[in-house]
Amino acid sequence: MYSVKEMFYTLQGEGAHAGRPAVFCRFTGCNLWSGREQDRAQAICDFCDTDFISTDGQNGGKFPTAESLASTIQRFWPTPEGKPFVVFTGGEPALQVDTPLIEAMHLLGFEIAIETNGTRPLPEGIDWICVSPKGSSEVIIEAGDELKLVYPQDKALPERFKHLSFSHFYLQPIDDPRCPNATQQVIDYCLRHPRWKMSLQTHKIVGID
Numbered sequence: 001m002y003s004v005k006e007m008f009y010t011l012q013g014e015g016a017h018a019g020r021p022a023v024f025c026r027f028t029g030c031n032l033w034s035g036r037e038q039d040r041a042q043a044i045c046d047f048c049d050t051d052f053i054s055t056d057g058q059n060g061g062k063f064p065t066a067e068s069l070a071s072t073i074q075r076f077w078p079t080p081e082g083k084p085f086v087v088f089t090g091g092e093p094a095l096q097v098d099t100p101l102i103e104a105m106h107l108l109g110f111e112i113a114i115e116t117n118g119t120r121p122l123p124e125g126i127d128w129i130c131v132s133p134k135g136s137s138e139v140i141i142e143a144g145d146e147l148k149l150v151y152p153q154d155k156a157l158p159e160r161f162k163h164l165s166f167s168h169f170y171l172q173p174i175d176d177p178r179c180p181n182a183t184q185q186v187i188d189y190c191l192r193h194p195r196w197k198m199s200l201q202t203h204k205i206v207g208i209d
C-alpha cells in the first residue's frame with residue numbers, strides 16, 4: 001500500500017532539472033520529522049517547508065498496488081509525445097518507493113527522479129537521484145546525480161559532503177524567517193567555493209506548485 005499526500009503536474013522548481021515539466025508524487029510521512037508543528041523544534045530536520053501528513057491533498061490517497069499508483073501518475077501527463085517525467089518526493093519517498101513501483105513507471109515509459117534526505121536505502125533503477133542532507137542525520141546514499149544542500153545548516157556544513165560521488169553540488173537557500181539573508185550567504189559561499197552552484201526554489205518565485 002502506498003500513501004500519497006498529493007499529486008500534481010508542474011515544472012520542477014529546483015536543481016539541475018529546474019524548468020522541466022514533471023508529475024510530482026508526494027508521499028506521506030518522514031523519518032526526520034513527524035510533520036507536527038509542536039515537534040518541529042526537537043526534530044532532526046526542523047525547517048521543512050512541506051505538509052506531508054495524511055492523504056488529504058490534491059489527488060492524494062491510498063494506492064493498493066504499484067500499477068494503480070503508476071497509472072494514476074500517468075493520467076497527469078498531458079500528451080503521448082516526449083519522455084514523461086515523474087518526481088517522487090514527500091515527506092521521505094525512500095520510505096515507500098520500491099522496485100515494483102520503479103518497474104511499473106518504467107513500463108509506462110517514465111523517467112524517474114527522487115528527492116530524498118539520503119538516510120534510507122533506495123531501490124535500483126531510479127534515473128535521477130537528488131540527495132538533500134539534513135542536520136546531524138547520517139547520509140547513506142553517497143552517490144547520485146545531484147547533492148542539494150539547504151544552506152545554512154549548523155549541523156550540515158558543505159565540507160562534509162563535497163567528497164561524495166555526485167555530478168552536481170547545489171546549495172539551496174533555506175526558506176525560513178529565522179534566516180532572512182540565506183540567499184546572500186549562498187551567493188557568497190558559491191563564489192568562494194566554485195564546486196558549488198546555487199539552486200533557487202523557482203516555483204516559489206513564480207508562484208506555481
Ligand SMILES: C[S@@+](CC[C@H](N)C(=O)[O-])C[C@H]1O[C@@H](n2cnc3c(N)ncnc32)[C@H](O)[C@@H]1O
Pocket residue numbers: 030047048049050089090091092093115116117131132148150172173174175176201
Ligand atoms: C520537502 S523535501 C522532501 C524530500 C526529502 N524528504 C528531502 O528532504 O529531500 C523536498 C526538497 O525541499 C527542500 N526543502 C525543504 N524545506 C526547505 C526550506 N525551508 N528551504 C529550502 N528548501 C527546503 C528539501 O531539502 C528537499 O530538497
Ligand SMILES: Nc1nc2[nH]cc(C(=O)O)c2c(=O)[nH]1
Pocket residue numbers: 010011012013014024050089090115203208209
Ligand atoms: N515546482 C516544484 N518543484 C519542486 N522541487 C522539489 C519539490 C519538493 O517539494 O520536493 C518541489 C515542489 O514542491 N514544487
Ligand code: SF4
Pocket residue numbers: 030031032033045046047048049050052090091092117134
Ligand atoms: S527530511 Fe524532507 S520531508 Fe522530512 S522534514 Fe526534512 S525536508 Fe521535510
Ligand SMILES: [Mg+2]
Pocket residue numbers: 049050
Ligand atoms: Mg517543495
